[in-house]
Amino acid sequence: MPYDLERYDTFDVRRYREESPFKIHGGCGLMGMCDESGALRSGEDAILAMAVQHDRGNGLGGGFAGYGIYPEFPDHFAFHMMYHDVAAKEEAEALFDQYFTVDLAEPMPTRPVKGITDAPLLWRYFLKPYENKLEQAELSAEDYVVHVVMTINSSVDGAFVASSGKNMGAFKGVGYPEEIGHFFRLEEYAGHTWVGHNRFPTNTPGWWGGAHPFTLLDWSIVHNGEISSYGINNRYLEQFGYKCALGTDTEVAAYLFDLMLRRHKLPLSLACKALASPLWDDIDRMPEDEAAVMRSLRAVYGPGMLNGPFAIVLGFNGGMVALNDRIKLRPLVAARSGDTVMVASEESAIRAVIPEPEHVWAPKAGEPVIARVKDMEWPIHGDLHLDASAISCAVTGTDQSCDTVEVNA
Amino acid sequence: MPTSLIQPEFRVKIDYDKCHKCGRCVQQCGWGVYDFNERPIPDDSKCRACHRCVTFCPAHCITIEKNTLAYRDNDNWSADARKAVWRQAETGGVLLTSMGNPKPYQRVFDHLVLDACQVTNPSIDPLREPMELRTYLGRKPDSVEVEPDGKGGFKLAEGAGLANNIKLDTPIIFSPMSYGSVSLNVHKSLAMAAERLGTLMNTGEGGLHEDLYPYQDHVIVQVASGRFGVNPDYLNRGAAMEIKIGQGAKPGIGGHLPGEKINKEVSGTRMIPQGTDAISPAPHHDIYSIEDLRQLIYSLKEASGYKPVGVKIAAVHNVAAIASGIVRAGADYVYLDGFKGGTGAAPQVIRDHIGIPIEVAIAAVDQRLRDEGIRNQASIIAAGSIRSSADLAKAIALGADVCAIGSAALMALGCHLCQSCHTGSCSWGITTQKPELTRRIDPEWGAERLVNLVHAWSHELQEILGALGVNAVESLRGSRERLRSIGLDEQMNRVLGVKPAGL
Numbered sequence: 001m002p003y004d005l006e007r008y009d010t011f012d013v014r015r016y017r018e019e020s021p022f023k024i025h026g027g028c029g030l031m032g033m034c035d036e037s038g039a040l041r042s043g044e045d046a047i048l049a050m051a052v053q054h055d056r057g058n059g060l061g062g063g064f065a066g067y068g069i070y071p072e073f074p075d076h077f078a079f080h081m082m083y084h085d086v087a088a089k090e091e092a093e094a095l096f097d098q099y100f101t102v103d104l105a106e107p108m109p110t111r112p113v114k115g116i117t118d119a120p121l122l123w124r125y126f127l128k129p130y131e132n133k134l135e136q137a138e139l140s141a142e143d144y145v146v147h148v149v150m151t152i153n154s155s156v157d158g159a160f161v162a163s164s165g166k167n168m169g170a171f172k173g174v175g176y177p178e179e180i181g182h183f184f185r186l187e188e189y190a191g192h193t194w195v196g197h198n199r200f201p202t203n204t205p206g207w208w209g210g211a212h213p214f215t216l217l218d219w220s221i222v223h224n225g226e227i228s229s230y231g232i233n234n235r236y237l238e239q240f241g242y243k244c245a246l247g248t249d250t251e252v253a254a255y256l257f258d259l260m261l262r263r264h265k266l267p268l269s270l271a272c273k274a275l276a277s278p279l280w281d282d283i284d285r286m287p288e289d290e291a292a293v294m295r296s297l298r299a300v301y302g303p304g305m306l307n308g309p310f311a312i313v314l315g316f317n318g319g320m321v322a323l324n325d326r327i328k329l330r331p332l333v334a335a336r337s338g339d340t341v342m343v344a345s346e347e348s349a350i351r352a353v354i355p356e357p358e359h360v361w362a363p364k365a366g367e368p369v370i371a372r373v374k375d376m377e378w379p380i381h382g383d384l385h386l387d388a389s390a391i392s393c394a395v396t397g398t399d400q401s402c403d404t405v406e407v408n409a
Numbered sequence: 410m411p412t413s414l415i416q417p418e419f420r421v422k423i424d425y426d427k428c429h430k431c432g433r434c435v436q437q438c439g440w441g442v443y444d445f446n447e448r449p450i451p452d453d454s455k456c457r458a459c460h461r462c463v464t465f466c467p468a469h470c471i472t473i474e475k476n477t478l479a480y481r482d483n484d485n486w487s488a489d490a491r492k493a494v495w496r497q498a499e500t501g502g503v504l505l506t507s508m509g510n511p512k513p514y515q516r517v518f519d520h521l522v523l524d525a526c527q528v529t530n531p532s533i534d535p536l537r538e539p540m541e542l543r544t545y546l547g548r549k550p551d552s553v554e555v556e557p558d559g560k561g562g563f564k565l566a567e568g569a570g571l572a573n574n575i576k577l578d579t580p581i582i583f584s585p586m587s588y589g590s591v592s593l594n595v596h597k598s599l600a601m602a603a604e605r606l607g608t609l610m611n612t613g614e615g616g617l618h619e620d621l622y623p624y625q626d627h628v629i630v631q632v633a634s635g636r637f638g639v640n641p642d643y644l645n646r647g648a649a650m651e652i653k654i655g656q657g658a659k660p661g662i663g664g665h666l667p668g669e670k671i672n673k674e675v676s677g678t679r680m681i682p683q684g685t686d687a688i689s690p691a692p693h694h695d696i697y698s699i700e701d702l703r704q705l706i707y708s709l710k711e712a713s714g715y716k717p718v719g720v721k722i723a724a725v726h727n728v729a730a731i732a733s734g735i736v737r738a739g740a741d742y743v744y745l746d747g748f749k750g751g752t753g754a755a756p757q758v759i760r761d762h763i764g765i766p767i768e769v770a771i772a773a774v775d776q777r778l779r780d781e782g783i784r785n786q787a788s789i790i791a792a793g794s795i796r797s798s799a800d801l802a803k804a805i806a807l808g809a810d811v812c813a814i815g816s817a818a819l820m821a822l823g824c825h826l827c828q829s830c831h832t833g834s835c836s837w838g839i840t841t842q843k844p845e846l847t848r849r850i851d852p853e854w855g856a857e858r859l860v861n862l863v864h865a866w867s868h869e870l871q872e873i874l875g876a877l878g879v880n881a882v883e884s885l886r887g888s889r890e891r892l893r894s895i896g897l898d899e900q901m902n903r904v905l906g907v908k909p910a911g912l
Contacts, residue, residue: 225530226529226530227530228526228530228877228878228879228884229879229884229885229888230888230890231887231888231889231890231891232883232884232885232886232887232888232890234890235779235887235888235889236887238779239779239782239784239785240782263552264551264552264553265552265554266552266553266555267555267563269563270553270555270563274553277881279539279541280541280543281539289558289564289565290562290564292564292565292570292571293553293555293563293564293565293570295545295570295571296550296553296565296569296570296571297553298883299545299549299571299574300549300550300551300552300553300571300785301553302881302883302884302886303883303886303887305881305883305884307878307879307880307881307884308530308878308879308884309530309531309878326880327533327538327539327880329531
């Protein structure tokens, strides 16, 4: 049993249930919150925001990602692992030993929760790449980690990497998000940025690895929607060595962000414009310099444009971005109160955490909401200071590194 | 002995009770079917079933019927096969024909169906929401490089961004049809329509008549093996240049425009003497290899200040590798012409038996270019029997950027597909240079009908996109996930990259 039975207590899930009024099922729900001052918020707030959106899911997937949650291991890659059996665990751990110094390996702290069944073995590891191996492979630490993640996901049967970033972690599984949050004892964590998700799976069956957030290194994505352009987005990404094996739209969005932000060094604001492009009529009315940028973005990244209804929150060390599709076919509400920026599918979720926010608004179609933690390194080139080469890309296309970003169920 | 064993294909029937005896049919027929002796008397053997007389008969008293002569049943020796043997025994020649391959090959488009949204993602109503068809034709950079503009925003980095692309308001262009094979009025109709539609017409290999200069920004100028009408001025006038290697209706062979069609105007435009045959060699005699093609591509670019250069090829067995070579040779677009594409004249054996379907060619080329990571380096234009907006949408979903229409465009101008373009006597005034026939097309009328057709298809494409829940054509392009096949075998599904319906 992966459960830490000694820490079992009688946490009352009903408290969250009561927060959620009766609603008609309406697809997925999501939230993101970020304290731009860097102040930490308990995971309980994240659970609360998702609990009021209970009826946006069907109990087949819920999850969270928190940033700044492992202050005691800020420079370690925190691997959250899911294992179907002990053999998978042993095989994955052998890989860890081969690639990393393992400074801590422990079961994920969980507690039994009614409604959460069939949990896989859940472990977490705090890892540092062997320096000599890094040098041998001529890879950045990020590329190295991605390589290991992809190796595990594609070739270790029954093992799945839920998250692999620094000072962050994903907590997800099959169940309602408040159950999952409770199960993972999220109230014991504190982070400056949280994203949460409640899933109503339509395209892929509910399974633990398939719950949101979907992560790659520090990036985590929660997503409400169905990408009608999935077919071409997928084929576009294949051209760059990404292989979408998970069968979810979210995966496509994650890789597109990775492609544009890391590999093509696009500023975040423009990457958002490529994913949710302005209409040609609007582009034609822009000043020529801006129109030229937009025309190029659309013509070049047209195959990557996410067409169809979506609301998406991208979390990372340093902040978060929330984005709606180009004609706003899915709900997204934003609020700011002091240093806290919060987004959610429903305003009720925001008001559950911040009862009287100073400013609430509905972001326009394709207009990103960006929250940025003060004094933190901003991992996105173009919106300043960081040399793009410092975050070398996860997929370099060379034989030594990971040619194919592949995530298998 | 009889002069021919071949009986007339059609019966021209006139209901003399209704006939006004006005002689309009005599005047309208370009084939000389009718004699007039108190009333019109048809010679069935000359009829091509082009319906010009039927359309213009004020009494509606003419019907054209199939000559239903019974042939002794023989599935192996069809009536057509027998007639071909008789004809060749009479003439000793290559059988000529025109327009596209009429044989009953499997029509792949008719085995593909499109998707639509239900519940989980909303369909979009094109009457109420924007539905974007704008398409840029040409080479795209791998990525977009920007730099801060000093005002808090970004501008394109020096030399970055989209260059030398042609903006099309709809992903439909007109396919190359040369002045000489078609009349100047047809060319004018196409050019005027292209301008009004914000799209392109294509000169074909016969040069650009000066009457078309006002429309030159909407004209692709073609450079074929005969190099008719090609000079620096010609190259610089076009919006883009196109090297024609092959044509779907006659892959691997050249062209022959008989001297009778080379009148003064055609002669001036083609830069050849009046009355001489215009012969395009089968290959370009300066292109015997892919590296030669590269030289010509860059010669044309140099000559024109780096306007886009496309290469048109017939869809043949190895089309994917050839297209890849063309893209790597520097082409800004690859024009794929499927084996059902039309022609103004071709040997029947070539038209009916060489080449592969456009659907397959699009799929193979698009996938190959993606596998090689060079799909963004060139646009794909697909042609070769795009019969409707449904074919258009399916071609785009398979991976085409743009479709070119030729036969459909001519049909908008009256063509009835009688497959007699090579005779130069087109009753509809399309594929002829006889002044009494060419004046039958008023360019203003022609342009209006072409604009109507393309508008209609564009509206239908918007309806399809809306049903698919996307509001821009680039989200359908190459999105084979939105296609399913019915009644295709597993191998064909694999080639097309399409799942069978139900999966």
